[in-house]
Amino acid sequence: MITVENLTKRYGDHIAVDDVSFACKPGQVTGFLGPNGAGKSTTMRIIAGLTPASSGTATVGGTAFRDIPNPATQVGVLLDASAQHAGRTGAEILRLSAMTLGIPKSRVAEMLEMVSLTPDEADRRVRNYSLGMRQRLGIANALLGDPHILILDEPANGLDPAGIHWMRTLLRDYANRGGTVLLSSHLLHEIEIIADEILVIGHGRIVAEGTKDELLAGNGARVRSLDDTALAAALSRADIHARPADGGGLTADAAPEDVGRVAAASGIVLVELRPGDGAQLEEMFLQLTQQTQREQPVLQGAQP
Incomplete structure (x- = not known):
């Protein structure tokens, strides 16, 4: 379970996260929606122990991330698929992670197969990977330690429709086995399909939360x-x-x-x-954040 209570992050006079509170429960996928600059990534970095909060708390399984022994065996994190050593192969990156975690190297082959990276692709240097391949490698790394909690920031970026369907199925199965998933995305249609609970954030504040049916009820x-x-x-x-x-x-x-x-x-x-149950989450999202977003979110299938 992920628990965030009265979380605030200030950078000088700018408030990036403003008194945010929510909980992500086991067995559920929680979708985190908001326009660019809304505070999604900052919140997830605080949860993952990479950015200190100005005030408030964020715990994973009841413990601050920095206090979890061998945290990758408890929490799988993917915040930036491009932040991987470009000179190493995908297989090398996973083998180094396995050594660090103290888990069998056989797990590497299992993860490569799970994310559909072929042996040829696994032996290719990451600098030659597409963004979609880097996303698959990042998800493999996040799952390597067999964690019971996943924190994923924009994992669908760069994936083709088949890849998005694969990711959706993977995360749904993971949650159905009791895992906790916090998933951020601006692909609103994908969140509408996969998320059990939805959080909408604008200007650092939670502006709506609940199940899809609850958010659309009364719309x-x-x-x-x-x-x-x-x-x-x-x-x-x-x-x-x-x-x-x-x-x-x-x-x-x-x-x-x-x-x-x-x-x-x-x-x-x-x-x-x-x-009005025919209303789409995209419309509701735009209505709730129209005063806070600086630019339009990228909608799946939108033309540039």
Whole structure:
């Protein structure tokens, strides 16, 4: 379990992480979302013992990372796939890690197979790796010590669609076996698919958290009536914004019960009224962080 309590990090007058608290539970993948500069990486570096906090605490399994004996056997960390010795081969990097951890070298071959790096690729120097190959090597290194907690910062960067599917399956299986996963990404669609719990951070503060269903609950209503034009006008008079929905009807920025009250008061017969469960996490994310992000997040499949 990862526990973060009232975590704050200041760099002079700049507050990179501002009183952040959350918990990542065993058996779950926790997705950490936010625009660039929101504080995701700084928070993860503090958890991994690489950056000191200005105040607050971050513990892994109830212990500060720096106090864990042989921590890589307890916590697997991948914060920067490019931060690997470019002059060594992938296999050499894993063998050195195995020696440091005091685990059998046979584990190296198991990890290379798990992340689908071929013998030829394993014997290639890392300077000749693509970003996707470096991500696979970094994940292999994080899993080498058979930890029960994973902390991964943007692990899908550089992976092709097949690689992203592979990573998603790997992490899902890991969590299903009782592992704890903290996964940061700006590929919002991937987080929506894989995460059990979602944290949204903007300007160093947690602006939303919960399951996908919880975050999308109350995110508007889908409504159809015998006279949608009259219903739209009635909702507008009640200061409820409504817009045409795909397939007919309206999507309203209000809870279903509020839409129903307006329709009843206006004598408009409804034929459908339900939560706006068609809303996407991307839309919710943009709404929550529109005042804090400095640039648009990269959405999967977006054109440059």
